[in-house]
Amino acid sequence: MSNVENKNFCSLRLMGILKFNMKPYPQDTIAAIATPIGEGGIGIIRISGPDSLKILQKLLKITKRPTSHRVYYSKMFHVKHFWDKAPRSYTGEDVAEVHCHGGVGVLRAILSQIVGLGARLAERGEFTKRAFLNGKIDLAQAEAVLGLIKGKSGIFVEQSTRQLKGHLSEKINALYDRAIALIAAIEASIDFSDEIGSVSPRRLEKEILGILKIIDSYLATAEAGKILREGVRTAIIGAPNVGKSTLLNVLLGEERAIVTKHPGTTRDTLEEQLSIGDVVLKITDTAGIREAVCEIEKAGIERAKSEIDRADLILFVLDASSKISRQEKVLLGKLKGRAVIIVANKIDLGVRGLAGKEIGRVVKVSLINGKGVGGLKRVILKVVLGKGIANDADVILLTARHKECLLRAKESLSRGLQSIKIKQPVDLLTIDLRDAAAALGEVTGKAVTEQVLDKVFGEFCVGK
Ligand SMILES: Nc1nc2c(ncn2[C@@H]2O[C@H](COP(=O)(O)OP(=O)(O)OP(=O)(O)O)[C@@H](O)[C@H]2O)c(=O)[nH]1
Ligand SMILES: [Mg+2]
Structure with a gap:
């Protein structure tokens, strides 16, 4: 037992929790396609376990034992290949990799030969699981590998x-x-x-x-972590016709949602993902909230309300060129204590109703001509980063x-x-x-x- 293992063992015994309930450690050799399925420049097949080298040699008909941690070119299939001797490998076992043209057919054909030579198809995450079981990394580090694969923002990756x-x-x-x-x-x-x-x-x-x-x-x-992991759940809400769908389109930079001059255009919620700087927003456009005129609209408004409950950030859009309505005031009042930005839109038509500064930052914009959008993005970043997400966070x-x-x-x-x-x-x-x-x-x-x-x-x- 190594020093580290020994220390862990002792402290675990001290705690009386040596009840791992683990299956015996697998001794077989696993293989899988490691690159995404689809057309690509190259495709990689990874093999790990005691028979890796033997399988690689048989697959490529290599008689001489290749040196570990060296890349070779093989005429067979026109592939590049190498092997890493245990324990100096990702999994801590003997690992072989074959790099070939990135086509699904090529990869599957080679993989099936590898399986024919005695490897078993790997389960999800099994290479990293073996790295963990072999003491190459701990569980938090294994999860960090997943974070690197799935991370969408710079801060998350960092x-x-x-x-x-x-x-x-x-x-x-x-x-x-x-x-x-x-x-x-x-x-x-x-x-x-x-x-x-x-x-x-x-x-x-x-x-x-x-x-x-x-x-x-x-x-x-933890909240900052959740936001980095899943993106900031952002709801665009407000009365009908104030420019909510226009806001979604402007932030996305494409005509995603239908915009018309008729109040009640958006009936259902519409979710999209976008990045502002280092922050990923999961943003939802919703139906304008008012006394519904029909059943469809009523259902849409219910969805809008539940979106408000789920949101980390609320963009409350209002029409700055007209007076704020009683209904808007009531809705605003309910948002006290939440992360809210008031998007006062249509200032090109004049400014008559600027409300809500006790609820959140008010940003004046004219979405139809893009005025104030840069400022709005900066305020969004500020509010989100205020939730404790900093690049240099310990x-x-x-x-x-x-x-x-x-x-x-x-x-x-x-x-x-x-x-x-x-x-x-x-x-x-x-x-x-x-x-x-x-x-x-x-x-x-x-x-x-x-x-x-x-x-x-x-x-x-x-x-x-
Ligand atoms: N003058 C002016 N009109 C705008 C501005 N932004 C949006 N509009 C117009 O306002 C109308 C309503 O815009 P939408 O984005 O559909 O508004 P909405 O809030 O999504 O409306 P509902 O889906 O009905 O709740 C459209 O005719 C837009 O072109 C603006 O900054 N200035
Ligand atoms: Mg709309």
Whole structure:
């Protein structure tokens, strides 16, 4: 056992949670097409496992053993190929890659030969899962690989890169170690109370509060992480005919939604995705909100209202050239405390009704001639970035799973604090600390169940 493994093993045993419930480690060789299915310049097939080299040699009829970590050209299929000897490879096993022309037919033909030579088709994320099981990366790092593949914004990619380098793992492991150290101190004081004496409740309390404070500071970034991961859910709302659909089209730079001079044009919600600077918006145009004149419109307005509930950001469009209506005032009043930008449109027709500055920033625009759109984009960025998304942020929790683990750790630690307060026997506290450490350990995969792994790696594509 390596030093790192040994340390993990010891602390896990100390915690009494050596119940991995894992299937035995697979010894077979897997293969998959690693590039997207479609027409492309090149296509790559990846093989991993003990028979990788043997399969590669048989496939390309190579008699001489190729050197590891070198690329070769092969006349057979006109391919480039290489192999990486374990453990110096992505998966930690012997890995072979064949690079060929990027056509689906070519790739499938070669893959089927590889399977014929004894490889098994890989499951989703199985290469990265093997990297995890072989100790090449921890679970948070594996998730960062997925983040890099799926990330759409620069900040998300940057944060995923930091996570892949182990930044988050280091921080979480430090908290984990503190929890373990506390358990050890308590247990030592129970076992050898004559020599060591008991650990003072004040010291325990102080240490737990310290851990909780850091957990809280990480949890505070979870909303920013969700926005980076999924984009900012943005709803365009307002009365009929104020220019909501025009706004969607202007931001998208294309005539996506139907725009007419008739109030009640948009009936259904319409979702699109666009980027402003480093931020991805999932933006929805909605039906104008008023007393509906028919059943279809009524249904559309219901959808608009539920879109308001789901949104991270609300663009409230109003017609600045006319007075604000009573209904608009009521709607605005309901948005107190939300992230709202008031888009005061049609200023080319004059400015009579500028409302809502107590609810959100008011930006004057004339969407029909593009006036003020640059300013609006800047305000959108400001409001979104105000939610704690900064490029240089120390830690941003990028996955819902990490948030959930930290919430569980927080719950256990809070329970521990309570048990100190009501002076329960100190060994009861160790139960809460164990739970907290287990939850923290789940972030990096020190202690996880097969189900958690299946869920994490099930989100990957085949071939990664
Ligand atoms: N003068 C002027 N007209 C505008 C401006 N922006 C939009 N319009 C016009 O206002 C009308 C309504 O625009 P839409 O974008 O369809 O408005 P909407 O809010 O989506 O309307 P509904 O879908 O009916 O709720 C159209 O005739 C647009 O051309 C503007 O800045 N100035
Ligand atoms: Mg519309």
